[in-house]
Amino acid sequence: MTRSTAGGATPDEIDDLARRAQLGDREALEDLLAAVRPRTLNVCRGVLPHSADAEDACQEALVNVARRIDSWSGHGRFTTWLHVVAVNAARSTYRRLKNQAVPTDVGPLERPDPRTTSVIAGTRLDLLEAMESLEQEHPQFVEPLLLRDVYGLPYDEIAGLLDAPLGTVKAQVHHGRRLVRPMLRGDA
Known part of the structure; x- marks a missing residue:
């Protein structure tokens, strides 16, 4: 090879x-x-x-x-x-x-301040929680959003992979971003 x-x-x-x-x-x-x-x-x-x-x-x-x-x-x-x-x-x-996590008596954990914590350099847990919430209400937005914004795949590759029109994929990413943004800021 x-x-x-x-x-x-x-x-x-x-x-x-x-x-x-x-x-x-x-x-x-x-x-x-x-x-x-x-x-x-x-x-x-x-x-x-x-x-x-x-x-x-x-x-x-x-x-x-x-x-x-x-x-x-x-x-x-x-x-x-x-x-x-x-x-x-x-x-x-x-x-x-x-689902396997055992609750502790530590009290509420402080959320990282999104103005000072990079999602890339910091934790992805906020993003995962946001994706879990998004999947419950709008599952059609999760996969295109992850493929575009986390993995940087081009829209045309995502469209081919999901067997969806390019415009639909772009719209799903846009709407997914709009729905996730408040969750990542802690507004939700």
Whole structure:
């Protein structure tokens, strides 16, 4: 396999491995999982602030990739599809951990001041809570918003991935931002 300058498999090589894995090639599946693991872990780390939790989510995502490789349509890049699988695994891990959390008698925790705390440098917990709230009322906005604002995917890739018109994706991101903004400021 020819390596890209970054040391990993090129996007074309990853797509080729995914196609071969879909046809039942076990070795290709193993190579694919090894090639996408660092990217998957980075996506999970972008959602979950604790590295052990991100590792758990990454493992869940890779198991889902292996089990559901047939659901990748092959029309877009495999790595774009992988982003959605990884984001969903990270959110699933967050929900599971939140449900397992034991309340303490410490009292209310202080919310970080959004004017002085960077979401990137600080915690993603406020963002995860906002996404959980948004999903209950407006689930159609969550995935496009995460893919655009957290992972920086271009609108056209998101549209292809979600099989939705470009204008619809842009509108969903805009409305999702409008609904989440007050939650991140603490106004909600």
